[in-house]
Amino acid sequence: DPPLVLWCMDIRSDRHDAFAGADRFAVHMLPVEDKEMSDRFAWGVARLSEDEFETANPEPPCLRNAVTRLDCDMHQQIIMGDHLVIVGHVRSFATRPGDALTYFRGKYGQAVDPTI
Template identity: 35%
Template sequence: MDDDLISFAPEAEDGARLRAAFGRFGTGVTVITTQTETGPLGMTANSFSSVSLDPPLVLWSAALRSKRHDAFARAQHFCIHILGEDQGPLALHFAGQGHDFSGFDWHPGPDGAPTLSGVLATFHCDTHAVHPAGDHSIILGRIRHAAQRRGDGAGLLFDRGRFGTFAPQSGQ
């Protein structure tokens, strides 16, 4: 056994230790958007993952405790935005609240979901399935339209509660 590891059996009342262990897995950062009856809605998520190329499927997870969960679980369409290294303020904004799109350049996408400008990539999806998964819902989307920014651009990363990016390799 590795003496540097802190071992524990996850219990419901020990969520902080489990969250800290999960936080050791650095991820990319996304903002998910949809159009609701009351207007555009956004949510920051780092639970995004590609699933399949044929058919083109992606997934992300929404916490049941989120006030935005039900709107996304019911949405027919949504857009996933892959954020660039300079878009930490955008991620923080939509982590805190989701109805205020003022100050952000956006337009309706092909299915009506808000499309934020300046991101690295977008995936406009139809909701393919929503699966209960503990204290989250797994939302599976079928990509109907995708786009990516021309040229290089580092993605915004989230690791142990902090935003960051990869350092450029020497010679780049």
């Protein structure tokens, strides 16, 4: 307590400064069928078209196709080696039915929706 989530990013990322300076951010879990969007975020500059997200300022952009979204306030940042560890305090979340995309040891998989 409080509910926390962490994720890491390479300090050489072109998105480093935006996240390092953010007071709030959102974590999205993509649907299992959306490997292409995952690859765009992981391996290149993720530019989204207007039909892929919505904004409700001052909230961070919301991916329309996400299975789950965690809205977070920045809780802590730690530099560890060549990565920035970002810890968020989860303020709210939204979820919808569907299997989520996972990535482990270089391979995609899925987390099966327990409600089905």
